[in-house]
Amino acid sequence: MLSGLRSRVMRFLERPGSASLTPYLRLMPEIASREPALAVLADGELAAVAREATDDAGICAVGREAARRGLGERPFDTQLLGTLALLSGNVAEMATGEGKTLSGALAAAGYALRGRSVHVVSVNDYLARRDAEWMRPVYDLLGVTVGWVSSASATAGRRRAYAAQVTYGPVSELGFDVLRDRFATVLTDPVMGAPDVALIDEADSVLVDEALVPLVLAGAVDSDEAGPDMAELVRRLRPGQDYQIDEDGRNVHLTDAGAGATEAALGGIDLYTDRHLGTLTRVNLALHAEALLRRDVEYIVQDGKIKLINPARGRVARLQRWPDGLQAAVEAKEGLSSSRSGEILDSITVQALAGRYATVCGMTGTAMAVGEQLREFYGLEIAVIPPNRPCVRVDAPDRLYATAKQKEDALARHAAAVHATGRPVLIGTLDVSESERIAGRLRRAGLSCAVLNAKNDAEEAAIVAGAGARGAITVSTQMAGRGTDIRLGGTAGDQGQIAELGGLQVIGSGRHGSSRLDHQLRGRSGRQGDPGSSVFFVSMQDDLVTRYVPDARPPAETDRDGSSPDPAAHETVAHAQRVAEGVSLEIHRNTWRYSQIIEIQRGVVLEHRDRVLRTDAALAALARRRPGRATALGAVAGHDVLVDAARQITLWHLDRGWADHLSYLADLREGIYLRALGRGLSPLDEFHKEATRAFAGLLAGVEERSAESFGTVQITADGADLDAAGLRRPTATWTYLVQDNPFSTDFDRAMRSVARALRKLLAT
Numbered sequence: 001m002l003s004g005l006r007s008r009v010m011r012f013l014e015r016p017g018s019a020s021l022t023p024y025l026r027l028m029p030e031i032a033s034r035e036p037a038l039a040v041l042a043d044g045e046l047a048a049v050a051r052e053a054t055d056d057a058g059i060c061a062v063g064r065e066a067a068r069r070g071l072g073e074r075p076f077d078t079q080l081l082g083t084l085a086l087l088s089g090n091v092a093e094m095a096t097g098e099g100k101t102l103s104g105a106l107a108a109a110g111y112a113l114r115g116r117s118v119h120v121v122s123v124n125d126y127l128a129r130r131d132a133e134w135m136r137p138v139y140d141l142l143g144v145t146v147g148w149v150s151s152a153s154a155t156a157g158r159r160r161a162y163a164a165q166v167t168y169g170p171v172s173e174l175g176f177d178v179l180r181d182r183f184a185t186v187l188t189d190p191v192m193g194a195p196d197v198a199l200i201d202e203a204d205s206v207l208v209d210e211a212l213v214p215l216v217l218a219g220a221v222d223s224d225e226a227g228p229d230m231a232e233l234v235r236r237l238r239p240g241q242d243y244q245i246d247e248d249g250r251n252v253h254l255t256d257a258g259a260g261a262t263e264a265a266l267g268g269i270d271l272y273t274d275r276h277l278g279t280l281t282r283v284n285l286a287l288h289a290e291a292l293l294r295r296d297v298e299y300i301v302q303d304g305k306i307k308l309i310n311p312a313r314g315r316v317a318r319l320q321r322w323p324d325g326l327q328a329a330v331e332a333k334e335g336l337s338s339s340r341s342g343e344i345l346d347s348i349t350v351q352a353l354a355g356r357y358a359t360v361c362g363m364t365g366t367a368m369a370v371g372e373q374l375r376e377f378y379g380l381e382i383a384v385i386p387p388n389r390p391c392v393r394v395d396a397p398d399r400l401y402a403t404a405k406q407k408e409d410a411l412a413r414h415a416a417a418v419h420a421t422g423r424p425v426l427i428g429t430l431d432v433s434e435s436e437r438i439a440g441r442l443r444r445a446g447l448s449c450a451v452l453n454a455k456n457d458a459e460e461a462a463i464v465a466g467a468g469a470r471g472a473i474t475v476s477t478q479m480a481g482r483g484t485d486i487r488l489g490g491t492a493g494d495q496g497q498i499a500e501l502g503g504l505q506v507i508g509s510g511r512h513g514s515s516r517l518d519h520q521l522r523g524r525s526g527r528q529g530d531p532g533s534s535v536f537f538v539s540m541q542d543d544l545v546t547r548y549v550p551d552a553r554p555p556a557e558t559d560r561d562g563s564s565p566d567p568a569a570h571e572t573v574a575h576a577q578r579v580a581e582g583v584s585l586e587i588h589r590n591t592w593r594y595s596q597i598i599e600i601q602r603g604v605v606l607e608h609r610d611r612v613l614r615t616d617a618a619l620a621a622l623a624r625r626r627p628g629r630a631t632a633l634g635a636v637a638g639h640d641v642l643v644d645a646a647r648q649i650t651l652w653h654l655d656r657g658w659a660d661h662l663s664y665l666a667d668l669r670e671g672i673y674l675r676a677l678g679r680g681l682s683p684l685d686e687f688h689k690e691a692t693r694a695f696a697g698l699l700a701g702v703e704e705r706s707a708e709s710f711g712t713v714q715i716t717a718d719g720a721d722l723d724a725a726g727l728r729r730p731t732a733t734w735t736y737l738v739q740d741n742p743f744s745t746d747f748d749r750a751m752r753s754v755a756r757a758l759r760k761l762l763a764t
């Protein structure tokens with residue numbers, strides 16, 4: 001059996017660029033040889049053995065026994081290969097349905113038994129809880145404690161969950177807890193311990209697709225001076241004349257006429273000088289809100305609040321906001337009282353969050369395609385684990401059509417034909433509106449189907465679990481039902497019968513922006529050696545093609561059903577996908593370069609903050625600057641009160657200073673192309689230089705302002721009265737994910753500004 005696995009491994013892999021499995025394979029005989037002795041132990045004895053046997057083979061052997069007893073599932077050798085890959089800090093690539101949940105749990109338990117503290121990172125609340133509860137019997141038998149957090153967890157619950165040796169949590173909550181903990185003003189406040197091991201499920205989604213999503217902590221503070229009413233100002237601008245909207249509707253910009261009118265309305269300033277960077281940003285935000293964000297399409301107004309609609313999922317997106325300035329601009333447009341006075345106190349990207357852990361490892365069905373990114377951004381290697389049973393799914397070549405209409409007609413006919421044979425059909429679409437359209441068509445043709453839009457993770461998991469049933473048709477967007485296995489026969493269990501019919505047919509309604517996402521969809525079929533097939537329907541009018549190969553020629557010849565075998569046209573689609581992949585990689589790389597310096601600076605601030613929190617460094621510094629005051633207060637107050645007063649004052653100014661610095665950097669980022677290009681310099685270098693300069697004085701400035709406050713704030717035996725001195729901490733904080741960054745195309749915007757400046761120059 002072992003030699004069978006080894007030869008399969010040799011045939012299947014040792015692909016260039018992947019970690020070698022040879023050292024793991026060598027351990028398999030030893031793991032197997034320990035099995036009989038473990039099988040006769042009492043449950044209570046297993047944990048004792050686990051505590052002793054913390055070498056790789058020992059962890060696998062005891063883990064296998066615990067899984068057999070706790071779940072009634074004896075881990076396959078391939079699953080243990082996955083566990084070993086995780087234990088050595090790699091990303092394990094294992095196909096859908098291969099049992100990654102269990103592989104991951106054994107690795108997490110292994111780390112815990114070695115004294116490490118582990119966060120198992122999931123993509124949503126539902127999966128974090130499901131996996132922790134599902135694997136609990138295994139952890140119990142191994143004597144390892146386990147907990148989970150979700151967005152609904154209260155503080156005490158979080159504290160308990162993080163105190164466990166292994167904690168499951170959605171990536172957003174882990175990030176929010178990091179942000180909240182950073183603002184602790186008392187040593188006992190933090191709920192989370194030091195980051196140690198992160199074991200990331202769906203590692204490609206988390207580390208690549210969502211890596212740049214900023215998680216934000218915002219706070220409500222007293223709003224400052226009002227400033228000109230930008231919403232009112234841009235409302236008076238004339239569409240088409242004063243501003244123009246790009247074809248793709250993602251960008252709006254002032255024309256020369258509009259810029260002139262705006263400058264006049266603001267009292268004749270020159271918007272495009274450094275001095276008015278902040279004003280220009282506010283004008284752009286107001287314009288973005290006015291011209292691009294449509295009420296009841298991009299957002300709704302409910303209970304006097306703006307609620308975002310997630311375009312991919314077509315529902316109100318809980319927890320999400322636009323970047324702060326834009327949110328405020330939309331509120332102003334709707335005449336709502338601004339929820340900002342809220343300002344960003346701090347934010348962290350998923351990538352930076354991962355960077356905090358001493359050890360990162362992960363698992364996913366599709367890692368090789370992003371091997372380059374995983375290596376470049378995280379230093380991770382991929383171990384490609386062969387399937388337990390060889391995959392026999394048939395992936396048919398794309399069916400290609402000239403028009404979107406021809407494509408959808410053919411797709412619907414195909415789905416109906418496969419359905420008529422009794423085989424279950426899963427149709428993967430690119431967005432919600434397409435799902436609705438296709439489902440509507442099928443229903444009109446008398447076929448019933450389930451539509452999933454990732455609206456409710458738990459509910460949809462149940463529907464997906466039934467998607468393998470005889471005659472089932474399921475229409476789903478990429479996000480829906482993630483992490484749920486599609487078993488042939490569904491929950492009813494006529495697995496053999498469905499397999500005989502040919503298994504699950506996956507139909508893609510178009511290629512994704514990355515071939516990896518295509519593979520994710522195909523991988524829903526053919527799990528654990530099941531039969532199955534997949535096919536994608538594409539057209540020359542697909543967004544992917546029109547966007548990335550705008551001059552594509554129509555396909556040459558056409559088959560009877562309208563599909564074209566024209567190799568040139570097929571190559572065009574493949575090319576469009578490669579271009580899209582290249583663009584995403586470039587955006588990722590660029591954003592990472594910008595954020596890197598911010599991360600370094602944040603590190604310095606946090607280190608300082610930690611020192612202030614843990615030691616009397618703050619008092620020492622303030623007493624040095626205000627010796628008289630310290631001595632005078634020392635007499636009334638006692639040392640401890642003084643230490644705390646100095647600490648609270650310093651923390652206030654430090655947090656304030658950091659939030660200001662972040663907002664300065666956001667403005668800087670927005671304007672940097674303009675400045676740099678004007679002087680023939682590299683924008684990134686300029687950004688680094690400016691950011692470094694601005695940061696250089698930050699800590700000294702904080703100390704100086706803290707010393708001033710120390711001189712004036714009233715300090716009694718009860719402590720320092722910061723509120724009375726106007727040093728108010730946010731009365732409430734909240735967290736959110738940034739939905740869409742309007743500055744992602746700041747390059748275009750800057751280019752327009754440059755062009756305008758040139759025109760101005762030439763006109764004079």
Ligand code: ADP
Nearest residue numbers: 073074075076095096097098099100101102485
């Ligand atoms: P993945 O995350 O790799 O897609 P899951 O962890 O969701 O896969 O597991 C898929 C299914 O396989 C689950 O129903 C699980 O119970 C089952 N399974 C996992 N390991 C085994 C095993 N060793 N023996 C039998 N069934 C298993």
Ligand code: MG
Nearest residue numbers: 100101483484
């Ligand atoms: Mg999974």
